[in-house]
Amino acid sequence: DAGVIQSPRHEVTEMGQEVTLRCKPISGHNSLFWYRQTMMRGLELLIYFNNNVPIDDSGMPEDRFSAKMPNASFSTLKIQPSEPRDSAVYFCATMGARIYNEQFFGPGTRLTVL
Amino acid sequence: AQSVTQLGSHVSVSEGALVLLRCNYSSSVPPYLFWYVQYPNQGLQLLLKYTSAATLVKGINGFEAEFKKSETSFHLTKPSAHMSDAAEYFCAVSRGGSQGNLIFGKGTKLSVKP
Numbered sequence: 726d727a728g729v730i731q732s733p734r735h736e737v738t739e740m741g742q743e744v745t746l747r748c749k750p751i752s753g754h755n756s757l758f759w760y761r762q763t764m765m766r767g768l769e770l771l772i773y774f775n776n777n778v779p780i781d782d783s784g785m786p787e788d789r790f791s792a793k794m795p796n797a798s799f800s801t802l803k804i805q806p807s808e809p810r811d812s813a814v815y816f817c818a819t820m821g822a823r824i825y826n827e828q829f830f831g832p833g834t835r836l837t838v839l
Numbered sequence: 840a841q842s843v844t845q846l847g848s849h850v851s852v853s854e855g856a857l858v859l860l861r862c863n864y865s866s867s868v869p870p871y872l873f874w875y876v877q878y879p880n881q882g883l884q885l886l887l888k889y890t891s892a893a894t895l896v897k898g899i900n901g902f903e904a905e906f907k908k909s910e911t912s913f914h915l916t917k918p919s920a921h922m923s924d925a926a927e928y929f930c931a932v933s934r935g936g937s938q939g940n941l942i943f944g945k946g947t948k949l950s951v952k953p
Contacts, residue, residue: 825888825933826935830882830884
């Protein structure tokens with residue numbers, strides 16, 4: 726299995742631009758999580774989906790952030806408009822059967838907003 | 840509610856010395872416990888997990904952790920540090936099933952001196 730796939734790996738954009746981060750979960754995993762990691766705030770859960778349905782988005786910073794999971798094999802996290810304080814590493818993680826709730830992480834997308 | 844506390848945001852050891860990273864948890868139900876490792880510029884990788892089978896859990900790269908219910912602890916150890924162990928380590932707790940996701944600690948950055 727290829728593991729969790731995220732794209733792009735690096736993104737540099739200017740303030741005000743729209744940014745879209747993509748995630749392909751491990752096949753068969755039906756829970757998907759988006760995290761943000763910064764030096765100041767550490768690892769933060771932004772939103773998670775079960776069976777493509779958003780369950781908890783209380784960690785989404787503000788309305789500029791939105792996430793979708795149109796099908797079981799694809800999710801996006803969009804920031805519009807982007808701001809310099811959005812600069813961070815964004816991770817996607819997925820989980821299979823809900824027994825121990827172990828998560829598998831992707832390599833992350835490093836976002837820099839100038 | 841569940842929570843995790845990692846004592847020490849930064850630990851430094853000499854190569855060949857014992858590694859001890861501390862994790863205490865709070866949980867109202869029997870927990871499942873995890874240690875993840877994050878190498879520079881990479882995603883989080885599962886190091887080991889406790890799922891109530893055995894209290895001493897062995898993981899990858901020579902690491903192990905012991906679940907101590909009386910102390911609500913799940914400390915991570917390695918007898919002899921290697922330079923390649925330099926990374927950030929995250930402790931996490933889950934209540935399992937459909938009721939809980941992973942709750943992460945703030946992480947401990949391990950430095951290994953030659």
